[in-house]
Amino acid sequence: SQQGEEDPQALSIQEGENATMNCSYKTSINNLQWYRQNSGRGLVHLILIRSNEREKHSGRLRVTLDTSKKSSSLLITASRAADTASYFCATDANNDMRFGAGTRLTVKP
């Protein structure tokens, strides 16, 4: 069964806009990770945030974690057409990594 659930399922924006994706989960976690998957390719690790961290940045990516609400968000700033992909959150709990069904992001040029 899935642990993380992403919201929305699909998101379409214009190039240059910001994209925000959310992830909710059910049990306590050690860390939460975000991955990107381009069509027909494997997943690529973007960022890991540990349970004792609240915010993390990597380039144009900003991830927040609220363990009291069991939720995380991924913000992509100044989006580009190349950011078009599916984005997955994954929760690491007791050596058990579970992936959500993903958010499909489309960035229109």
Added chain:
Amino acid sequence: NAGVTQTPKFQVLKTGQSMTLQCAQDMNHEYMSWYRQDPGMGLRLIHYSVGAGITDQGEVPNGYNVSRSTTEDFPLRLLSAAPSQTSVYFCASSPRETGYGYTFGSGTRLTVV
């Protein structure tokens, strides 16, 4: 560095046939795992290994076997293929079982007819 290499990229099997999906990594990662990806269901863990000689079941292990005789290789064997095993299969590796991001292979698209 090649990272995680999966072969084959595509495969069509007839119901009842067996086959092995190959996975190799050259990063000296201790942890390796197999996932299947089906539309709308995200990735589901089939089997995993925390080191050579050690394997364990994930969420959906039925119909699959694994072995880990070396750190580098983690093959997934389908014992008797069924149409329900039509999916995209991904192998992933990580330095340890927790606390690190996963490196994924490019996947094997399997169709069982």
